[in-house]
Amino acid sequence: MEIIVGKDLFSKLQKFLNKYNKKSIYIITDENVAKIHLKSLISYLSTFHVRVYVLKPGEKSKSLDIVEDIYEDLIENKYDRSTTILSLGGGVVGDISGFVASTYLRGVDYIQIPTTLLAQVDSSIGGKVGLDFGKYKNMIGSFYFPIANFIDVKLLNTLDKRELxxxxxxxxxxxxxxxxxxxxxxxxxxxxxxxxxxxxxxxxxxxxxxxxxxxxxxxxxxxxxxxxxxxxxxxxxxxxxxxxxxxxxxxxxxxxxxxxxxxxxxxxxxxxxxxxxxxxxxxxxxxxxxxxxxxxxxxxxxxxxxxxxxxxxxxxxxxxxxxxxxxxxxxxxxxxxxxxxxxxxxxxx
Structure with a gap:
């Protein structure tokens, strides 16, 4: 796994995807992040086949119901084993993206683009992916490492004090x-x-x-x-x-x-x-x-x-x-x- 820490990394992500011939891209993000960063990210992916799935923000999205809906969307839009999932968001988005990547068609590649300080220093590192089950946190999951992690501190500029x-x-x-x-x-x-x-x-x-x-x-x-x-x-x-x-x-x-x-x-x-x-x-x-x-x-x-x-x-x-x-x-x-x-x-x- 490659971990790249720096500033203004979307162009490096584009080069990485081209280098490894990644053409079929499925972005998972949430509503808050999509409003701020999605347009900029997609501008670097104009030559790729891209689809976006947008979650409701918050821990309650870490559920089997959401994952099932993502599976259905992937299948309906004919995403195969050449798919690369891009996780654009904080820890919830990263956990869901990694879990889907680890289980869809027995595993497809995924890349982390963490947008919160917590995700950049913790949840995007280490390969833990999972869902909450009932009142128990991260009870369902696996260890599944992304092929790359682009940690861009410029993405932190829009965070409020509570997120920091x-x-x-x-x-x-x-x-x-x-x-x-x-x-x-x-x-x-x-x-x-x-x-x-x-x-x-x-x-x-x-x-x-x-x-x-x-x-x-x-x-x-x-x-x-x-x-x-x-x-x-x-x-x-x-x-x-x-x-x-x-x-x-x-x-x-x-x-x-x-x-x-x-x-x-x-x-x-x-x-x-x-x-x-x-x-x-x-x-x-x-x-x-x-x-x-x-x-x-x-x-x-x-x-x-x-x-x-x-x-x-x-x-x-x-x-x-x-x-x-x-x-x-x-x-x-x-x-x-x-x-x-x-x-x-x-x-x-």
Missing amino acids: TSGLGEIIKYGIIKDYDFLKYVTKNTRRIYDCDEDVLLNIVKKSVSIKSQVVNKDERDLGIRRILNFGHTIGHGIESLFGFNTYNHGEAVILGMMYETYISKEMGLIDDEYFNEIIINLINLMPNKPNIETGDSSLSRIINIISHDKKNVDGNIVFVLPVGRGEVEIFDDIDIGLIKNSLKGDWL
């Missing part, structure tokens, strides 16, 4: 799990990130892609070290599901998950108070409001039930990734349920 925050959560995660100096760089340059300073964006996207790629290359199937990338995701996915994927977007839920899981780490004596406070302050400063999670027994039990069905669990045990030092985490599967509930109550915030 969503990506920043995953970026800070990389610093916590792997590179403390990177964590300090990101927190020092947060304002420039929100201002879409292209030099800073290029630096943080390249570094994030490098960290994730190094981890993924050691464990493509998510059975070992790759699981450290799930820091914040155990509780984060539970929060997303609890609110029906409506109240918090993925990045915001991961930020909350990292906060609660860092509290668990401190209570277990894995990190000192100074590092705990550093992480929590960096994360809570990203959130416009204090977390609004009901902490009655019913809500807590529902979150515990959701995370107990998390696909990352092993032998019925809930798996957590917890900080154990600056830029270092470890994997645990024996966390006391009472401690998890205490973290979620948020009395310590």
Whole structure:
């Protein structure tokens, strides 16, 4: 897989498609992205056979019903195994595009063109594709890598603050799990990130892609070290599901998950108070409001039930990734349920 990080990459995409004789192009995007970027992309594809499928934006589009509709459209328009699917959008579009590519005619090529900071630094890297099923996130899916990933930081200029925050959560995660100096760089340059300073964006996207790629290359199937990338995701996915994927977007839920899981780490004596406070302050400063999670027994039990069905669990045990030092985490599967509930109550915030 080729990963190209830079600016103004549509012309390079055009050359890539010509080089590998890709003529039959099927673009999957969503309504928001289509309004901003689709016309420009298509202007570079005038010599190709192109069709576009436009999704409703949001997590609810990650469903079997949408995928079935895409299959029907592909079949009706006689797209065969020479088809290349272009994913133009954020994580939802990328997950759907990759899932369709991995299953249509037993697999066709696809290319990622991520348009959100979160997708550029996380979901477009690593080959995970999938759908939500009921209240469970990414329960159906596979590992299927794109043939190329064109990560263009110029596409980030139109994002609002909430979308940038969503990506920043995953970026800070990389610093916590792997590179403390990177964590300090990101927190020092947060304002420039929100201002879409292209030099800073290029630096943080390249570094994030490098960290994730190094981890993924050691464990493509998510059975070992790759699981450290799930820091914040155990509780984060539970929060997303609890609110029906409506109240918090993925990045915001991961930020909350990292906060609660860092509290668990401190209570277990894995990190000192100074590092705990550093992480929590960096994360809570990203959130416009204090977390609004009901902490009655019913809500807590529902979150515990959701995370107990998390696909990352092993032998019925809930798996957590917890900080154990600056830029270092470890994997645990024996966390006391009472401690998890205490973290979620948020009395310590």
